[in-house]
Amino acid sequence: MTERVLHTFESRFLQIVDESGNADDESLMHSISDDLIKKAFESIVMARTFNGRALNLQREGRIGTYASLYGQEASQIGSALAIEKDDWVVPSFREMGVYLTLGYPIWLLLRYWAGDERGMKVPEGLNILPVCVPVGSQIPHATGVAWAMKLKGHNTAAVCYFGDGGSSRGDFHEALNMAGVFKLPAVFICQNNQWAISVPRKRQTAAETISQRAFSYGFDGIQVDGNDVFAVYKATRDALEKARRGEGPTLIECFTYRLDDHTTADDASRYRSAEEVEEWKKKEPLIRLRLLMEKRGLWTQGYEDDVTEKARVLVDEAIIKAEEYPPPEPRDIILYTNAEPTPRQLKELDRLGWTR
Amino acid sequence: MDKMNMVQAINMALRQEMARDDDVVVLGEDVGRDGGVFRVTDGLIEEFGPDRVIDTPLSELGIVGSAVGMAVYGLRPVVEIQFMAFIYEAIEQVYSHATRMRTRSRGRFGCPIVIRTPYGLGIKGPELHSDSAEAIFCHMPGIKVVVPSTPYNAKGLLASAIRDPDPVVFMEPARLYRAIKTAVPEDEYSIDLGRAEVFQEGKDMTVIAWGSMLHAAVEAADGFDAEVIDLMTLKPFDEETILASVRKTGRVVIVHEATKYCGLGAEIAAFLAEEAIMHLNGPILRVTAPDGVVPMAMLEDLYMPTSKRIRKAYEEVMRY
Numbered sequence: 001m002t003e004r005v006l007h008t009f010e011s012r013f014l015q016i017v018d019e020s021g022n023a024d025d026e027s028l029m030h031s032i033s034d035d036l037i038k039k040a041f042e043s044i045v046m047a048r049t050f051n052g053r054a055l056n057l058q059r060e061g062r063i064g065t066y067a068s069l070y071g072q073e074a075s076q077i078g079s080a081l082a083i084e085k086d087d088w089v090v091p092s093f094r095e096m097g098v099y100l101t102l103g104y105p106i107w108l109l110l111r112y113w114a115g116d117e118r119g120m121k122v123p124e125g126l127n128i129l130p131v132c133v134p135v136g137s138q139i140p141h142a143t144g145v146a147w148a149m150k151l152k153g154h155n156t157a158a159v160c161y162f163g164d165g166g167s168s169r170g171d172f173h174e175a176l177n178m179a180g181v182f183k184l185p186a187v188f189i190c191q192n193n194q195w196a197i198s199v200p201r202k203r204q205t206a207a208e209t210i211s212q213r214a215f216s217y218g219f220d221g222i223q224v225d226g227n228d229v230f231a232v233y234k235a236t237r238d239a240l241e242k243a244r245r246g247e248g249p250t251l252i253e254c255f256t257y258r259l260d261d262h263t264t265a266d267d268a269s270r271y272r273s274a275e276e277v278e279e280w281k282k283k284e285p286l287i288r289l290r291l292l293m294e295k296r297g298l299w300t301q302g303y304e305d306d307v308t309e310k311a312r313v314l315v316d317e318a319i320i321k322a323e324e325y326p327p328p329e330p331r332d333i334i335l336y337t338n339a340e341p342t343p344r345q346l347k348e349l350d351r352l353g354w355t356r
Numbered sequence: 357m358d359k360m361n362m363v364q365a366i367n368m369a370l371r372q373e374m375a376r377d378d379d380v381v382v383l384g385e386d387v388g389r390d391g392g393v394f395r396v397t398d399g400l401i402e403e404f405g406p407d408r409v410i411d412t413p414l415s416e417l418g419i420v421g422s423a424v425g426m427a428v429y430g431l432r433p434v435v436e437i438q439f440m441a442f443i444y445e446a447i448e449q450v451y452s453h454a455t456r457m458r459t460r461s462r463g464r465f466g467c468p469i470v471i472r473t474p475y476g477l478g479i480k481g482p483e484l485h486s487d488s489a490e491a492i493f494c495h496m497p498g499i500k501v502v503v504p505s506t507p508y509n510a511k512g513l514l515a516s517a518i519r520d521p522d523p524v525v526f527m528e529p530a531r532l533y534r535a536i537k538t539a540v541p542e543d544e545y546s547i548d549l550g551r552a553e554v555f556q557e558g559k560d561m562t563v564i565a566w567g568s569m570l571h572a573a574v575e576a577a578d579g580f581d582a583e584v585i586d587l588m589t590l591k592p593f594d595e596e597t598i599l600a601s602v603r604k605t606g607r608v609v610i611v612h613e614a615t616k617y618c619g620l621g622a623e624i625a626a627f628l629a630e631e632a633i634m635h636l637n638g639p640i641l642r643v644t645a646p647d648g649v650v651p652m653a654m655l656e657d658l659y660m661p662t663s664k665r666i667r668k669a670y671e672e673v674m675r676y
Contacts, residue, residue: 088429090425117459117460117462118462120460120461120462121461121462121463121464122461122464122465124464129428129461129465130457130460130461130464130465132453134448134452137421137448137449137452137453138453139421140417140418140420140421140422140424140425140449141421141422141424141425141428141453142425143418143421143422143425144421144422144423144424144425144426144427144428144429144433145425145426145428145429146425147422147425147426148425148426148429148430148431149429151381151407151408151426151431152429152430152431158425170417170445171417171418171421174413174415174417174418174421175418175421175422177413177415177418178412178413178415178418178422181413332462336458336459336462336463337458337459337497337498338458338498338521338522339458339466339520339521339522342550342592343550343592343595343596344592344595345592
């Protein structure tokens with residue numbers, strides 16, 4: 001009888017900037033320019049401003065149920081800043097920070113959350129899929145997009161977002177398994193925000209990390225500090241470069257925290273303690289970024305006030321534009337079902353008195 | 357013009373569509389080297405290579421889900437699901453995504469996927485190898501459901517399905533794969549989706565069937581002046597052809613392999629009740645499987661609507 005070790009695996013973790021704003025390993029900051037640092041700061045402020053206003057609009061009944069990104073800004077913006085124009089993004093429903101950073105029109109996002117599908121008519125030139133509601137079911141789409149890129153010989157990659165909850169679904173397994181088998185140019189980003197509504201991360205998998213599950217699909221996984229925008233940026237950029245070199249997929253687990261309720265319809269105090277939330281608030285992404293920038297002479301209160309004011313004005317303008325936009329036509333319910341309406345659909349339009 | 361069976365006709369349609377459009381790719385379990393368990397994709401991998409004829413892992417959700425991503429990016433994936441009941445794992449990908457992508461993105465993204473799958477009784481397969489799940493898909497907005505009944509229409513309908521800008525479920529009657537041969541032109545041709553065909557003209561009753569049941573319905577019609585309609589596209593079905601026939605005959609029998617409860621026959625009957633009740637001499641009759649789970653081989657013949665059972669319905673409807 002022979003028994004031997006076939007494999008051991010490494011489980012890596014990356015952090016570049018710690019909670020006090022220190023970048024201990026300066027070599028990791030070499031590729032991070034001052035411009036990028038400022039862009040990250042401004043994008044986080046933008047996402048947080050949008051998010052805060054969206055929560056208020058929901059309370060005022062001006063938009064519907066909304067899923068807050070508060071606490072996850074570094075995971076979303078750090079990755080989005082690494083994405084190139086011809087890459088494709090396959091999001092879930094909490095990625096407003098990604099949409100905003102890619103330049104998605106703010107007023108369209110507000111239309112979407114107010115209940116207007118036209119908000120997800122993705123403008124030409126932007127390669128992001130519409131919001132996907134069924135958790136985790138979008139992961140195979142990223143595999144398919146990456147597959148199509150490979151078959152067409154495009155030197156691009158697909159980036160997929162999902163959460164710790166989504167990683168428990170069969171979709172995760174089938175999508176990552178296929179991406180591994182065919183060495184597809186895909187980057188799978190799991191925002192592990194510790195809670196799938198009320199179910200804690202330890203109930204999703206007995207594995208110590210989500211990132212290590214990549215090992216079983218035959219490719220690399222890495223856990224990064226999901227509240228460190230530059231760790232997320234570097235891991236995503238490295239994974240994208242690897243994908244474009246034809247070296248296959250990567251799973252990135254952003255270890256972060258959802259500071260708000262799951263959605264505006266949830267009450268997180270039913271299942272987690274205020275102390276836990278307070279502990280994570282100390283680690284939120286903007287605090288350490290501000291400290292880092294201050295040390296580098298990139299931050300003043302005046303600068304932050306300016307950035308915040310600019311974001312506020314942009315969101316205010318978008319709210320006005322979104323709320324002035326005329327309502328969708330009733331016929332839209334029918335006319336976007338198929339490329340061409342069926343004879344029965346046309347009869348239905350007439351019967352309902354909806355103009356064609 | 358050569359006579360060929362349905363396997364050969366579908367194979368020819370796939371070859372011609374792949375030659376015509378580089379964006380057409382075939383993917384599924386055993387579709388490459390093995391040529392598919394029914395050999396429908398035989399020879400495609402030699403002609404088009406393993407990048408376009410893809411042997412996937414055993415992963416129905418992954419196959420259909422990645423086909424959604426491929427289609428959104430601009431490919432035209434033709435998926436093979438080895439047996440129709442195996443698609444149940446992937447229904448979310450069809451119902452929540454493929455059929456909704458156009459609506460969700462207000463037309464920015466379409467989802468031109470074809471899901472080919474053998475269905476139906478008569479092959480003495482193990483459990484879950486003989487389901488007829490058309491009604492599940494017909495209920496979904498944003499999809500087309502197509503069933504050929506002859507090698508000739510299989511080729512033309514599949515060409516249309518592959519060129520269609522929206523998702524199509526293409527159900528292949530497994531029992532007919534090698535059972536009949538018809539003349540099939542070598543030249544490319546297509547048969548419009550959404551059109552039924554009057555397979556056999558008649559004056560006394562309208563019989564509506566599709567796939568392998570079409571042939572049972574025709575066989576049963578010996579001695580009756582029955583007009584038999586081959587529905588071909590189940591969704592959206594051809595209302596005009598059905599109505600024109602029913603207005604003429606005043607009697608209707610619908611035949612399908614699936615169970616009666618919420619089967620497609622119910623929709624056709626309700627449609628005729630709404631649109632043509634004044635033309636009907638009597639009740640619309642349905643000949644279907646009994647309301648039980650598809651049995652294995654020993655009871656299979658009792659489950660399937662036979663020409664004997666269909667004849668009984670013809671006799672009954674003629675009493676009105």
